[in-house]
Amino acid sequence: MQASEQETSAIQAPLFTIITVVRNDLNGLKLTKSTLDRQTCQEWEWLIIDGDSSDGTKEYALSCCGERTRAVSEKDRGIYDAMNKGLRLARGQYVIFMNGGDMLATENSLAEAKDACLLEKPDVLFCSSVMNFGIVRIPRRVKSPAYIWHGQPGLHQATIFNRSEHVKYMYDLGYPVCGDYDVITRMAAAGLKMRSASILVSENEFNANATSGRKKVAMILEAARAQRRNLHLGYPRISVSILRRCGSAMAAKSLTWIDLLKRKAMR
Numbered sequence: 001m002q003a004s005e006q007e008t009s010a011i012q013a014p015l016f017t018i019i020t021v022v023r024n025d026l027n028g029l030k031l032t033k034s035t036l037d038r039q040t041c042q043e044w045e046w047l048i049i050d051g052d053s054s055d056g057t058k059e060y061a062l063s064c065c066g067e068r069t070r071a072v073s074e075k076d077r078g079i080y081d082a083m084n085k086g087l088r089l090a091r092g093q094y095v096i097f098m099n100g101g102d103m104l105a106t107e108n109s110l111a112e113a114k115d116a117c118l119l120e121k122p123d124v125l126f127c128s129s130v131m132n133f134g135i136v137r138i139p140r141r142v143k144s145p146a147y148i149w150h151g152q153p154g155l156h157q158a159t160i161f162n163r164s165e166h167v168k169y170m171y172d173l174g175y176p177v178c179g180d181y182d183v184i185t186r187m188a189a190a191g192l193k194m195r196s197a198s199i200l201v202s203e204n205e206f207n208a209n210a211t212s213g214r215k216k217v218a219m220i221l222e223a224a225r226a227q228r229r230n231l232h233l234g235y236p237r238i239s240v241s242i243l244r245r246c247g248s249a250m251a252a253k254s255l256t257w258i259d260l261l262k263r264k265a266m267r
Contacts, residue, residue, distance in 0.1 A: 017092030028101030126154030
């Protein structure tokens with residue numbers, strides 16, 4: 001394991017830990033850092049979990065270490081294994097997963113999240129996002145926690161977790177594509193306090209090469225398994241959810257491929 005060496009007293013229990021999982025995405029990591037640097041709220045630490053990158057990402061991650069930032073670089077068993085490592089190392093009261101290339105939407109995103117967390121004291125707080133498909137940016141407004149029967153009320157990058165509760169529900173590596181939805185449904189089934197806030201937290205780029213974009217069928221099947229196993233939904237309702245997911249997947253796929261073709265045409 002390669003990790004930063006710094007005094008553990010440098011940051012004592014920050015309000016937020018931003019956990020960034022990354023592998024071979026130097027530009028994406030720099031983009032995520034730039035949105036953290038401009039936050040008006042300073043009650044955060046940044047924890048980078050690098051998957052032993054070979055393109056300079058590892059070296060950059062380790063060079064970022066300092067008063068607010070820690071980094072670990074080692075091989076892992078995939079994104080959810082890395083996210084579990086981040087959960088174990090986090091010190092913040094709340095954790096937010098912003099992977100390489102994900103962005104905090106505005107300079108006030110953490111400040112507004114702080115106000116919402118102090119007001120609601122949630123175990124899980126769902127927030128709004130902007131989905132960037134290149135050719136178009138689409139607001140993804142937060143939904144009620146009741147929406148969990150079908151999907152995530154807020155994108156995972158716009159979901160804020162009470163760390164002390166989240167560590168009781170780690171990511172299941174048996175859900176390699178839809179592990180975030182699986183963990184949310186397990187939390188809901190356990191009765192954790194879930195709230196939704198209309199604040200804008202994240203902006204996320206969607207492209208044809210993303211894992212979720214390449215594995216839509218696996219994502220739909222894993223979501224159905226979580227619905228049956230964790231929420232105990234009946235097959236008719238699961239079928240409705242599958243049809244809705246198929247429609248959303250086709251729309252997202254069309255937008256990402258149109259953007260990809262446009263980029264190629266401009267070269």
